[in-house]
Amino acid sequence: MPWTLRTEFAFDSAHVITGYDGPCGRLHGHTYRVQMALTSGRLRPSAHIQRNIMVADFKSLKWAKKDVTQGGLDHAFLNEHPDLRDDTTAEVIAAYLHRETLRRVRECLEPGDAGEDLRLKVTLWETPDSSCEYWE
Numbered sequence: 001m002p003w004t005l006r007t008e009f010a011f012d013s014a015h016v017i018t019g020y021d022g023p024c025g026r027l028h029g030h031t032y033r034v035q036m037a038l039t040s041g042r043l044r045p046s047a048h049i050q051r052n053i054m055v056a057d058f059k060s061l062k063w064a065k066k067d068v069t070q071g072g073l074d075h076a077f078l079n080e081h082p083d084l085r086d087d088t089t090a091e092v093i094a095a096y097l098h099r100e101t102l103r104r105v106r107e108c109l110e111p112g113d114a115g116e117d118l119r120l121k122v123t124l125w126e127t128p129d130s131s132c133e134y135w136e
């Protein structure tokens with residue numbers, strides 16, 4: 001694929017891995033770091049520009065850094081999130097970020113463009129030395 005768009009951001013959230021026999025089973029928080037890598041075989045317009053000059057708008061990959069009251073994951077209690085609930089591992093959060101980001105990117109495509117060439121890899125760091133990658 002000719003283009004890979006990469007962007008990184010962070011969000012701060014609290015969580016409990018429900019049922020975990022150890023410290024992660026108690027309420028605690030992380031500054032999660034995320035890298036989104038979106039590969040594409042062609043360039044497209046975005047919500048802000050009509051010419052075919054973007055893989056996707058960087059803004060569309062960074063929705064999760066918004067406050068939880070604005071639809072993101074910042075300053076959230078992740079266990080209250082309807083897509084996460086008890087299972088707030090890095091694996092489950094990374095899969096959710098992947099699913100929701102691709103849904104949002106596809107929602108912005110022009111009629112007739114299914115975005116079959118788009119491939120997304122999400123890397124989520126829960127701590128500076130522990131991360132999870134999710135891609136299809």
Ligand SMILES: Nc1nc2c(c(=O)[nH]1)N=C([C@H](O)[C@H](O)COP(=O)(O)OP(=O)(O)OP(=O)(O)O)CN2
Pocket residue numbers: 017024028088089090091126127129130
């Ligand atoms: N496969 C997974 N294992 C663990 C996860 C996870 O999401 N997936 N999460 C946790 C806890 O949330 C914990 O807060 C993070 O674990 P860890 O990297 O061990 O963090 P520490 O900084 O506390 O590590 P130490 O090196 O032990 O100090 C646990 N496991």
Ligand SMILES: [Zn+2]
Pocket residue numbers: 015024028029030126
């Ligand atoms: Zn944790």
